[in-house]
Amino acid sequence: MAKKNNRGIEKMGPRVFRIRVRGKDPRTGKLKEVDRVVENIDSREAVRLREQWHAEITEGANEERPERMTVKAYAYSWLATRLPRLKPSTRSWYATVLDQHIIPAFGDLYVDAVTRQECKEWVARQASTARPATVNGHLAVLRMLLGDASADYGFPDPTARIRTMPNHDIEPRRLALSADELRRLLEGARQMDPEQYPLLLTLALTGARWGEATALKWSDIDETEGTLRVVRSHVRGRVGTTKTGKTRVYPLVPELIDVLREHRQRLLADQHPGLKEGWVFATTDREGKEARLACPKAWARALPRWLRAAGITKHITPHSLRRTNVDLLRRAQVDAVVARSLVGHATEAMRDHYSTVASDEQHEAVNRVVKLVKGGS
Numbered sequence: 001m002a003k004k005n006n007r008g009i010e011k012m013g014p015r016v017f018r019i020r021v022r023g024k025d026p027r028t029g030k031l032k033e034v035d036r037v038v039e040n041i042d043s044r045e046a047v048r049l050r051e052q053w054h055a056e057i058t059e060g061a062n063e064e065r066p067e068r069m070t071v072k073a074y075a076y077s078w079l080a081t082r083l084p085r086l087k088p089s090t091r092s093w094y095a096t097v098l099d100q101h102i103i104p105a106f107g108d109l110y111v112d113a114v115t116r117q118e119c120k121e122w123v124a125r126q127a128s129t130a131r132p133a134t135v136n137g138h139l140a141v142l143r144m145l146l147g148d149a150s151a152d153y154g155f156p157d158p159t160a161r162i163r164t165m166p167n168h169d170i171e172p173r174r175l176a177l178s179a180d181e182l183r184r185l186l187e188g189a190r191q192m193d194p195e196q197y198p199l200l201l202t203l204a205l206t207g208a209r210w211g212e213a214t215a216l217k218w219s220d221i222d223e224t225e226g227t228l229r230v231v232r233s234h235v236r237g238r239v240g241t242t243k244t245g246k247t248r249v250y251p252l253v254p255e256l257i258d259v260l261r262e263h264r265q266r267l268l269a270d271q272h273p274g275l276k277e278g279w280v281f282a283t284t285d286r287e288g289k290e291a292r293l294a295c296p297k298a299w300a301r302a303l304p305r306w307l308r309a310a311g312i313t314k315h316i317t318p319h320s321l322r323r324t325n326v327d328l329l330r331r332a333q334v335d336a337v338v339a340r341s342l343v344g345h346a347t348e349a350m351r352d353h354y355s356t357v358a359s360d361e362q363h364e365a366v367n368r369v370v371k372l373v374k375g376g377s
Contacts, residue, residue, distance in 0.1 A: 004044070004294075006043070006047060008020045008021055008050055009043070009047065009050060009138045011043075012037060014040065015041060016039050016080075016235055017038055017041060017043070017046040018035070018036070018037045018038075018080065019036055019038060019046055019049055020022040020034065020035045020037075020329050021033065021050055021053045021054045021187050022034075022035045022184045023058040024057075025058075033354050034053045035081055036081075036106065037076075037077040037080040038080055045332070049377060055228040056237050068110055068111075068112070068153075069110065069111060070108060070111070071106040071107050071108075071109050071114065071149075072103050072107035072108065074111045074145070074149055075102065075103060075107075078148060078149075079091075079094055079095065079098065079304060085291070086238055087241075087243075088235060088276055089236075093137075093141075094141055097141040097312070098145075098147050101138050102127065102141065102142055102145065105122050106118070106122075110150040111146065112149070112153045112155045113346075114146060115158055116158040116159070116160075118158070119146075119162055122142075122161060123135060123139055123162060126138055126139075127165055129276045130169065131167075132164075132165035132166060132167040133167050136164040136165055136167070136212055137163045139159070139162065139165075140294060141165060142159055143157075143159045143162075144160050144181060145213050146158055147159065149238050155322060156174050157355045161361070174313070175314075175316075175317075176320060176324045177312070177316065177320065177321075177324045179328060179331075181310065181312050181314075182324055184310035184311065184312065185306055185310045185312065186204065187310075188306050188308045192302075192305065192306060192309060193306075195263075196260075196299070196302055197259065197272075198259050198260055198263035198280075198281070199214070199294075200321075201255075201256060201282075202228075202260075203318065203322070203325075204258055204321050204324065205255075205270075206228065206248075206250045206252065206325070206328075207322050207324075207326060208228075208230055208248075208250070209233065209234040209242075209243065209322060210295075210296050210318045211234050211235055212230045212233045212242055212243075213230075213233070214234065214294045215234040215239055215279075216230070216235050217277075217278040217282065218264070218278050218281040219279075222224050222252075222261065223257055223279070226251060227249050227250065227251060227252060228249070228251075228252050229248070229249050229250075230242060230247065230248045230249075230250070230350065231247045231249060234293045236295060237292065237295075238246070263280075271289040272284070272291070273289060273290055276291070279291055279293065281294060283298060296317065296319075299318055303317075354367065
């Protein structure tokens with residue numbers, strides 16, 4: 001864990017320091033900031049650099065520009081400054097994209113020497129071997145990296161106005177279930193795998209993310225108040241905050257309360273290891289002695305079996321239950337603000353992204369227009 005060395009100086013590792021300086025430019029009155037990771041220095045040199053940079057800011061020197069760096073050197077410094085604010089899964093994603101895709105292509109170039117044409121050609125090469133969604137994810141990291149570099153050095157951002165790849169890989173309506181399909185899926189799962197049914201019902205009725213639902217503890221459930229609080233999430237067993245960092249509260253309907261009660265009695269009868277730490281849906285290791293937080297692959301065989309039994313041919317994943325919940329809230333004409341508070345979407349645009357307009361809704365919309373036209377004539 002990084003530890004403080006001095007005000008504005010943070011020791012990141014052996015002879016590696018993060019130095020942050022803020023001050024007002026006397027010529028403009030604007031606040032300026034320097035935030036860099038510097039290697040191969042000791043604490044005295046870190047203090048000297050901090051004082052030097054502070055003097056340059058407050059004495060009205062020219063716009064602060066860091067020492068010219070290659071993309072590779074800048075990328076590692078850039079990622080190090082972001083680490084304290086990133087979730088573990090995001091850190092891993094950024095590091096993978098940098099190491100496997102960005103640094104091999106641009107690493108030896110100076111950050112201010114990367115051209116827009118080189119970025120466009122890089123996107124084209126990515127598109128020849130990866131799906132559009134993957135390419136767009138890699139481009140998003142490149143944009144953040146070079147966007148910050150352009151702000152540090154004062155050069156035009158070479159990724160500006162580079163368009164993302166159109167994504168037609170997956171037909172949106174295949175990612176959600178209708179109310180009837182969800183009913184059939186729940187009925188089939190309850191008969192075939194009753195021990196898995198409580199988690200399936202929780203995901204379906206709350207729209208919680210997989211990592212949130214599988215990180216629930218019994219202390220999060222209040223039967224008296226009839227509420228379920230989502231306060232944490234996990235990625236491959238690493239527990240942290242929810243995706244948005246906010247707590248959400250779901251109302252517990254009687255049907256779900258009854259199922260969770262039965263589920264708890266089953267865990268008590270089996271003396272499940274997860275009870276020691278209060279987990280609601282923990283699995284176990286192969287020996288059945290230690291609790292594990294489940295990943296979506298836990299349903300790799302079960303979910304396809306339930307879908308076949310229900311006669312559903314759509315491509316459905318555990319996350320599809322969240323999309324299904326968003327759609328059912330919309331079709332039930334639940335107020336948009338209430339729906340967002342339940343699902344945890346920060347914006348209406350994200351709620352729209354998760355919504356799947358079914359063909360019967362489209363037909364009904366057109367029929368309404370026809371009725372208006374006929375009435376008007």
